[in-house]
Amino acid sequence: MYSRIIRLSVLVVSLSLITVNNPLQTSIAFAGIGYVVTYTLIPRLTKSFIRVGLKGKDLSKPPPVYEIAESMGAVSAITYLFLMFGLIPFIFFKYLVSFTSLSNDESISDNYATQYQSLANNRLFPHNKLAEYLSAVLSLQSTTMLGFLDDLFDIKWRHKFFLPAVASLPLLIVYYVDFSVTSVVVPKFITNIAGGEELLQLLNQLIIVGNYIVSKVSGLSFGTLNDYVVTEDSPKLLDLGVFYYGYLASVSIFTPNSINILAGVNGLEVGQSVVLGIIFLANDFCYLFSSNVPQAAYDSHLFSVIFIIPFMGVSLALLQYNWFPAKVFVGDTYCYFSGMLFAIVGILGHFSKTLLLFLLPQIVNFIYSVPQLFGIVPCPRHRLPKFNIKDGLMYPSYGQLQESNSVGKNLVKFLATFGLISTRRDEKTNEITEFSNMTIINLVLVWFGPLREDTLCTVLLAIQLFVGLFMIGIRHTVGPWLFGYDNLSWGVS
Amino acid sequence: MYSRIIRLSVLVVSLSLITVNNPLQTSIAFAGIGYVVTYTLIPRLTKSFIRVGLKGKDLSKPPPVYEIAESMGAVSAITYLFLMFGLIPFIFFKYLVSFTSLSNDESISDNYATQYQSLANNRLFPHNKLAEYLSAVLSLQSTTMLGFLDDLFDIKWRHKFFLPAVASLPLLIVYYVDFSVTSVVVPKFITNIAGGEELLQLLNQLIIVGNYIVSKVSGLSFGTLNDYVVTEDSPKLLDLGVFYYGYLASVSIFTPNSINILAGVNGLEVGQSVVLGIIFLANDFCYLFSSNVPQAAYDSHLFSVIFIIPFMGVSLALLQYNWFPAKVFVGDTYCYFSGMLFAIVGILGHFSKTLLLFLLPQIVNFIYSVPQLFGIVPCPRHRLPKFNIKDGLMYPSYGQLQESNSVGKNLVKFLATFGLISTRRDEKTNEITEFSNMTIINLVLVWFGPLREDTLCTVLLAIQLFVGLFMIGIRHTVGPWLFGYDNLSWGVS
Numbered sequence: 001m002y003s004r005i006i007r008l009s010v011l012v013v014s015l016s017l018i019t020v021n022n023p024l025q026t027s028i029a030f031a032g033i034g035y036v037v038t039y040t041l042i043p044r045l046t047k048s049f050i051r052v053g054l055k056g057k058d059l060s061k062p063p064p065v066y067e068i069a070e071s072m073g074a075v076s077a078i079t080y081l082f083l084m085f086g087l088i089p090f091i092f093f094k095y096l097v098s099f100t101s102l103s104n105d106e107s108i109s110d111n112y113a114t115q116y117q118s119l120a121n122n123r124l125f126p127h128n129k130l131a132e133y134l135s136a137v138l139s140l141q142s143t144t145m146l147g148f149l150d151d152l153f154d155i156k157w158r159h160k161f162f163l164p165a166v167a168s169l170p171l172l173i174v175y176y177v178d179f180s181v182t183s184v185v186v187p188k189f190i191t192n193i194a195g196g197e198e199l200l201q202l203l204n205q206l207i208i209v210g211n212y213i214v215s216k217v218s219g220l221s222f223g224t225l226n227d228y229v230v231t232e233d234s235p236k237l238l239d240l241g242v243f244y245y246g247y248l249a250s251v252s253i254f255t256p257n258s259i260n261i262l263a264g265v266n267g268l269e270v271g272q273s274v275v276l277g278i279i280f281l282a283n284d285f286c287y288l289f290s291s292n293v294p295q296a297a298y299d300s301h302l303f304s305v306i307f308i309i310p311f312m313g314v315s316l317a318l319l320q321y322n323w324f325p326a327k328v329f330v331g332d333t334y335c336y337f338s339g340m341l342f343a344i345v346g347i348l349g350h351f352s353k354t355l356l357l358f359l360l361p362q363i364v365n366f367i368y369s370v371p372q373l374f375g376i377v378p379c380p381r382h383r384l385p386k387f388n389i390k391d392g393l394m395y396p397s398y399g400q401l402q403e404s405n406s407v408g409k410n411l412v413k414f415l416a417t418f419g420l421i422s423t424r425r426d427e428k429t430n431e432i433t434e435f436s437n438m439t440i441i442n443l444v445l446v447w448f449g450p451l452r453e454d455t456l457c458t459v460l461l462a463i464q465l466f467v468g469l470f471m472i473g474i475r476h477t478v479g480p481w482l483f484g485y486d487n488l489s490w491g492v493s
Numbered sequence: 494m495y496s497r498i499i500r501l502s503v504l505v506v507s508l509s510l511i512t513v514n515n516p517l518q519t520s521i522a523f524a525g526i527g528y529v530v531t532y533t534l535i536p537r538l539t540k541s542f543i544r545v546g547l548k549g550k551d552l553s554k555p556p557p558v559y560e561i562a563e564s565m566g567a568v569s570a571i572t573y574l575f576l577m578f579g580l581i582p583f584i585f586f587k588y589l590v591s592f593t594s595l596s597n598d599e600s601i602s603d604n605y606a607t608q609y610q611s612l613a614n615n616r617l618f619p620h621n622k623l624a625e626y627l628s629a630v631l632s633l634q635s636t637t638m639l640g641f642l643d644d645l646f647d648i649k650w651r652h653k654f655f656l657p658a659v660a661s662l663p664l665l666i667v668y669y670v671d672f673s674v675t676s677v678v679v680p681k682f683i684t685n686i687a688g689g690e691e692l693l694q695l696l697n698q699l700i701i702v703g704n705y706i707v708s709k710v711s712g713l714s715f716g717t718l719n720d721y722v723v724t725e726d727s728p729k730l731l732d733l734g735v736f737y738y739g740y741l742a743s744v745s746i747f748t749p750n751s752i753n754i755l756a757g758v759n760g761l762e763v764g765q766s767v768v769l770g771i772i773f774l775a776n777d778f779c780y781l782f783s784s785n786v787p788q789a790a791y792d793s794h795l796f797s798v799i800f801i802i803p804f805m806g807v808s809l810a811l812l813q814y815n816w817f818p819a820k821v822f823v824g825d826t827y828c829y830f831s832g833m834l835f836a837i838v839g840i841l842g843h844f845s846k847t848l849l850l851f852l853l854p855q856i857v858n859f860i861y862s863v864p865q866l867f868g869i870v871p872c873p874r875h876r877l878p879k880f881n882i883k884d885g886l887m888y889p890s891y892g893q894l895q896e897s898n899s900v901g902k903n904l905v906k907f908l909a910t911f912g913l914i915s916t917r918r919d920e921k922t923n924e925i926t927e928f929s930n931m932t933i934i935n936l937v938l939v940w941f942g943p944l945r946e947d948t949l950c951t952v953l954l955a956i957q958l959f960v961g962l963f964m965i966g967i968r969h970t971v972g973p974w975l976f977g978y979d980n981l982s983w984g985v986s
Contacts, residue, residue: 051546
């Protein structure tokens with residue numbers, strides 16, 4: 001009852017906030033609508049999802065364990081996508097008006113008509129911005145669809161791994177035609193150390209050869225269209241050419257997958273996405289509310305804000321159902337959708353490197369997981385922490401270490417030395433037989449002891465938030481010092 | 494074995510046909526790839542589809558009736574969408590090259606750089622074309638996703654009816670900013686008859702009032718940006734303004750649904766789509782291979798061809814599995830996907846009215862169905878023709894007519910007079926008690942007698958093909974006479 005009144009109020013306030021002259025405010029209004037729609041739809045759709053087999057058991061709960069609906073993130077994602085369709089006329093409103101008011105006036109004078117014609121020929125409407133927007137929504141929709149098909153059909157890992165890169169193709173093409181910036185800034189300390197300059201020269205030569213070959217084969221040439229002037233004092237640039245597109249494609253593969261593997265605790269998938277959203281917005285607002293920010297950087301971060309705010313609405317509604325004790329699971333659909341969203345705003349917003357800074361916990365989790373993912377040490381089917389029925393707490397789960405695996409054994413010993421893993425030894429031989437599974441979820445339990453599931457999730461989210469906010473600080477303090485400039489006032493990203 | 498050799502040959506030929514300088518040829522190559530991929534994937538995926546409940550019984554087969562996979566059109570659709578992603582760089586290749594060769598030359602002179610800068614500011618790259626392309630793929634993908642969710646969850650009719658209109662929003666916005674042509678040509682005979690001119694004036698006044706209200710509310714103004722000059726001799730135009738967008742949205746709702754209701758016979762959904770594809774291509778080639786075709790019309794029909802040819806590839810592979818006796822069903826997914834594709838090329842290609850001419854059998858089927866769809870006469874759950882186990886032929890299926898329904902009874906009598914329906918009468922009272930269900934599928938059986946399922950399908954497809962080709966003739970012979978011009982040489986659509 002209360003919930004219904006709150007939802008109704010949110011909806012009314014949201015609808016009243018919609019305005020044609022303020023994309024930011026309209027975006028907030030759409031977030032409200034997205035929240036209400038998602039919150040209302042999820043309980044109505046759980047039965048249908050369960051009926052088609054989109055369901056799962058929550059293994060971290062005391063019996064009786066019911067099956068609950070899986071992939072409910074699809075509801076958030078589809079609501080979001082429809083909202084982004086609806087946002088288009090509001091985002092481009094001022095152009096639509098200027099365009100049509102010029103084109104439709106019945107009493108248009110001849111002189112005026114000529115002027116209009118020349119404006120039309122010069123494409124008054126920012127088609128490049130529209131193409132950016134459409135390519136972003138398209139990539140996001142493709143990824144959502146892939147995620148949903150994965151939930152439904154359990155697509156094999158080797159089949160699905162590269163699919164986000166295909167889904168990001170429209171994005172990369174828009175990047176190619178609109179920006180073409182493929183150079184990265186080299187930190188000053190590299191050029192300052194002995195041999196650094198020479199190393200850089202060698203790397204540069206290799207890149208040039210690689211680009212030459214690709215250009216000969218494809219007929220295209222990749223390289224920098226610098227949108228800023230390089231002066232004597234300005235930072236040193238390394239132009240990666242076609243390799244930069246490889247890097248961007250990797251970002252679009254890595255981000256969704258990295259969120260997908262930091263999962264398995266109620267609320268963690270949506271929670272980390274919401275926290276990432278907060279971090280991204282905090283960074284964006286640094287640009288939007290600073291003075292002297294170049295127009296290009298301002299536009300990029302406005303783009304980011306417009307995409308992330310409605311995402312927060314549909315995600316918060318999902319989080320309420322997914323938080324401990326979860327009533328629904330979010331599915332790969334949501335992880336792919338959310339990961340791709342951050343990849344997109346990072347790529348089209350020219351802050352793909354900053355994006356990786358914010359994803360540090362995910363990156364650490366991935367690197368920490370590598371020995372298990374690539375089979376250096378055994379990887380059990382599930383690496384979730386273990387639920388103990390007696391005290392209702394979560395404990396680290398353990399993998400078995402074979403006698404013969406000496407590489408694995410040394411690795412585990414090495415990690416154990418630094419307290420980065422917990423081990424169990426054979427009572428007789430004192431040999432290591434088991435090790436805590438290599439995820440930062442287990443690591444938190446190793447460090448902080450057994451925790452209730454919601455506390456565990458909260459600790460992980462707090463780490464994500466702290467790291468993210470710290471990285472924003474690093475980005476704009478140590479970053480400029482390392483690289484010799486900051487784009488808050490410089491317009492370089 | 495033979496099939497494998499053929500597929501391999503098609504793949505090899507297709508790959509060798511891919512070229513950067515000929516979008517048409519590359520599109521054909523992609524059709525070949527699409528055919529091979531779809532043909533290969535479908536048998537591998539049927540089990541997975543059946544497992545999640547995407548399955549159905551073929552009621553028109555002798556026992557034992559097995560359940561076969563439903564919604565396999567999703568495989569065609571998704572293959573197609575990925576191909577269209579891959580096509581982007583080929584379609585825009587010449588711009589990509591000219592763009593980058595200008596931007597990347599290391600030895601670029603100052604003078605040249607200035608020139609480039611001015612070109613870049615004028616947006617050398619055709620972002621409007623890219624936005625068109627992206628919006629088309631986006632709308633198509635949304636519709637495919639909706640179709641698939643419909644197959645999976647059985648979305649209610651009233652919920653799903655308007656969703657294609659939302660999916661077509663990006664398309665309408667691109668139409669708004671790129672073309673804005675909202676006027677229709679008034680056939681000469683209307684202005685020539687007595688009172689025609691006055692009627693037109695009245696209609697025009699009503700439209701102006703409607704547009705005025707919408708403009709006041711929305712802040713936007715809708716109207717004509719004529720891309721051709723209106724002269725004394727030129728045809729009379731009626732500017733529908735915002736109502737034209739309503740009409741376009743209706744087209745995008747009608748087309749997918751009209752294909753979806755002309756269904757239920759093995760091969761018919763895909764078959765009619767393939768035939769429609771042939772008709773569209775025939776019409777497009779009239780433009781592409783005529784001399785003196787204005788550039789805008791040429792571009793529109795090239796766009797249509799590029800979208801339809803790969804569609805033919807993925808559809809033909811599906812047709813092989815769906816043809817009598819069907820091994821798979823295509824699902825609403827395919828009907829929505831295919832319908833939206835034709836709506837999109839019609840809308841963005843400026844031939845939405847010609848599109849409706851080609852859809853005449855579907856329109857006739859819809860109008861013929863109206864009494865049942867809107868409950869004027871009873872509508873049984875299935876209106877499929879009835880399979881007779883004894884002779885293996887299809888017979889018309891019948892609906893019951895209540896005693897009390899006098900409106901329905903008169904309607905049925907009226908249709909029966911013209912041989913447009915078959916009836917059964919009570920032996921005693923001689924009152925009509927049953928009538929053949931109102932679909933053109935049943936009507937064909939009423940007219941031509943019982944047919945085997947594949948013959949029935951072939952007859953329906955032949956009608957579609959004949960009507961379509963006839964309409965192309967009408968369009969370019971009677972059309973110009975009715976309207977006073979033809980855009981094959983005029984550039985008006």
